[in-house]
Structures are given as C-alpha cells and as structure tokens.
Amino acid sequence: MTSQTNQPLYAARTPIFPRRVNGFFRRFKWWIMAVTLGIYYLTPWLRWDRGVSLPDQAVLIDLANRRFYFLWIEIWPHEFYFVAGLLIMAGLGLFLFTSALGRVWCGYTCPQTVWTDLFLLVERWIEGDRNARLRLHKATWDVRKWRLRLTKWAVWLMIAVATGGAWVFYFTDAPTLLRDLLSFDSHPAAYITIAILTATTFIFGGFLREQVCIYMCPWPRIQAAMMDPDTITVAYRDWRGEPRGKGNVKNRKAAEAQKAVAEAQAAGAGVARYAGTPYPGKEAQPATPPKLDIANEHGDCIDCMACVNVCPMGIDIRNGQQMECITCALCIDACDDVMARIGKPRGLIDYLALSDEPAERAGAAPKPLWRHILRPRTILYTVMWLLVGVGLLYALFIRSDIELTVSPVRNPTFVVLSDGDVRNIYDVRLRNKAGEERVFRLSLSSDALMRIALEGSDNLNVAVPADTTVLQRVYVTARAGDPAASADSTALRLWVEDVTAQIRASKATTFNGRGAQ
Secondary structure, eight states, X not given: OBOOOOOOSXXXXXXXXXXXXXXXXXXXXXXHHHHHHHHHHHGGGOBOOOOTTSOOBSEEXXXXXXXXXXXXXXXXXXXXXXXXXXXXXXXXXXXXXXXXXXXXXXXXXXXXXXXXXXXXXXXXXXXXXXXXHHHHHHSOOOHHHHHHHHHHHHXXXXXXXXXXXXXXXXXXXXXXXXXXXHXXXXXXXXXXXXXXXXXXXXXXXXXXXXXXXXXXXXXXXXXXXXXXXXXXXXXXXXXXXXXXXXXXXXXXHHHHHHHHHXXXXXXXXXXXXXXXXXXXXGSSXXXXXXXXXXXXXXXXXXXXXXXXXXXXXXXXXXGOBOTTOOOOOHHXXXXXXXXXXXXXXXXXXXXXXXXXXXXXXXXXXXXOHHHHXXXXXXXXXXXXXXXXXXXXXXXXXXXXXXXXXXXXXXXXSOEEOTTSOEEEEEEEEEEEOSSSOEEEEEEEEOSSOXXXXXXXXXXXXXXXXXXXXXXXXXEEEEOTTSHHHHSSEEEEEEEXXXXXXXXXXXXXXXXXXXXXX
C-alpha cells in the first residue's frame, strides 16, 4: 500500500482530462464547492447595523481605520490577539483533521481544489467529457477548436474577474466600491489587486492545476508529519484486488453460465441460458458452458483504469500512497461503480487505515472507526484547540466598550511646584468602542491623597466621539507633606467611567515622588 519509487524534482506537465464520475463523494464535493463559493462571493454583501457612526458591512477589514468587523464583534489594533488566536485555532484544526482523516483540506476545501473543480466543470460543459477533450487536445487548430477554446477561456476569465473582485469587497463598503469600480473612480490599488487575483485564478485554476499542489504548495510535504498508519486516508486494498486483470470477469461469467446450465438441466429444459444478459445474442443456445479458469484466478481489480481516468491529479492510487494524492475520493466513486457492475462488494478503493491491512489480509474485521479517530495525537490537538477557543471566548465576553491605556511621562519623571507639591504627568488614551459619542469621567484611587486635573479642561469629563481614541494629558499632584511626595513611588489607579452607561474601566500605574531623585 506504499510507494517507494524515486521521482524527479520536476516533470513537465502532461495535460490531465479527468472523466466525469457520479457517486457519494462527488456529490459531497459539489455541495462543499457550492457552500464555500457561496460564502466567498456573498459574504461582503451581508449587512449588519452597528449604529450611525460605524460601517454596516457584516464582515469588513477596514485597513484605513485599522479595524476588523465580524458581525457584532469589532477588533481594534491592540486586540490583534483575537485574530492571532483564530489563526492558531485554524492551524490546530487543520492538524487535527489531517491527523484523523488525511488530506481532507486538500481534497475538499482548499481554494485551489475548489476553483479547479469549477474550471473543470466549465471545461466539461463546453468541450465534453474525457474522450472528447482528449480528441480536441490532439486536433489541429481549426475553427471548431478555436471556438471551443475561446469560449472556455472567456468563461474562465469571467470567473477569475469575479473572484478577484469579491476579494477587494472585503476591505471597503462593497456597494460603494462596486459603483466606484464601474465608474473608474476607485483607487488604483483596487484595480491592481483585482488584476493580480484575476491572473492567478485564471492561470492556477485553468492551466497549472495539479502543478500548484505538487510543486508550489508546501502543505503536501508538511502534512506527512501529522499522519500515521492509523490515519483514515484513501487507499487501495491490494490484497483483495491483486493480481489485477479482466480474467475474474470471464470467470464470473463462466460460473454464472455453469449455474444457469445446471438450473436449466435440473428443470428438464433442453437448452441452457447464460445468466444475466451480458451476451444478449446468446440467450438461447445449446448448453455448452464455458470452462472456469481456476488456474488463472484474479483479484477483484479488473484493471479498467476507471480510478485513474477520474483522478484530477493523474495518479494511480493502486501504486500506493503518493504525495500527489489529495484524497478527493473520486477514485472511490469510480471503483464502487465498477464493482457494482461486476457484482463485487464496494470498497476495493476506500477510506481506510493502513494499520488495518494485516487484519483485513487475514480476513479479520478492521478496528472500529472511533479507535482510529480517538488516539493521543488527535486528543492532544482537540484539547489545544478547545483551550485556545475557550480563552478567546472568555476574553471576548469580558471586554468592555471603553478602555484606557496610561503612559507616564518620563522626562521628567516628576516636577516640584513652587509650593513644594510634587506633580506627575500621564498621557491617557481613552477608547470609545460604541457607535455613538460618550462622555467619560476620570478619577483616581490611591491610599495617598492626590489631586487629578486634565490639561485644557476645568472638569474631569472628556467627550470621546464614536469608535475613536482620544489622547488626554492628565496631571496628578501630591501635597508637599504627603508621604507620596517624598516616597520613591506610590501605587495608584486611574479610573474612567461612562457617565451615561455607568461602565467603568481602570489601569494601574505609579506616582514618582522626590525620593526617586
């Protein structure tokens, strides 16, 4: 079940024309393709009311204002740990699924796979199935070939433009950007981004296809470190299929014919009929049953090449595990269809664990699926994934609509006033995450008696516009006789309170006295 053949670092591309196949996994891939493409193209057009002063696009990466909006969640620059946490969860999830189910990401949801599937669908729709495309590929460039190829490339180009266009809609208001794009009033960066993504989608999905997976993507080489013999992956049961050949079909038909003859003779009939209708012209012939070729017994594989002809990577899964295999399972559908037609059980090519090979070869049942899925490696990935997820949820639910950061001015660390009082200066950044303007009141808590004052204001209130950060300079003064004025440093805490919503937030800092000299 494993391949040990040496391969060159690079091989010139030979065009692959996968044959159409029907089956459970093909239908599953169609559903996943529809869902993923639907999410990608439609998400920028979903609206979400956040208030008058905030954008109403449900998912928006606002680079100009350094914000990330996801439904009701707004991520500020200092909260990038949320994005980092989501990326970590995505990575751990990929490790988990690869360890348990092999390259399911590559076979079903990778953008290269999804868009290549879409481009193949268009190609099959315009040029026909495998044999028709093969003939067209070998044909000279006449009017028909030019017409079919130009039609196909035109549809590919429209898909590529839509793909590049959908991407830029994530970075600004989609309806506004679409209007500006059509009237050529948009920023040049938008046109350049669309042009680059259009070109890469057109070339990668239309012409490079499996070359991207084999030579450009590092994931096939990385994922091998996460798989082991208990990983469920697409494989060929060679102990059941070998030696391959069409002899087993002849033997089956001969056996069926022998059975039909025996049944007819037992019923007193003067003629024998071949079982089934594989040879309609021989339905009624004198009973001369074909001989069963016991010495030339074959396995279940009839070497029909169906699994090879449907493979988008152009490999033969019967040669064992290969880096090129993306476990898309189309070979399973093709083989199951053939097995059904020759009267054999499905599963000659199937999702299975390589560790089950000895048991299956001996005729025993494989281990239950859950024993392959639940093992220390997958449990560890699951626990790590959950820990990060719970941590992000906890941080999300305890975050406040108001925040502040306090930066003491260090040059000088303190100032001695003419009356002997000691003053420290702080730069306080007040963040209003709400969709309307709010008034914040600043206050101070400390064991020492100190006064607080705001630069440019007679009171302690600061108006902060919606979704904005305001920098406010704050003075804290300790009287000459207070212990804080003569100590090295004294702990204190600055508070900010929304006077309307009664929401509070605070930040700890220190007060430097004359002892710090």
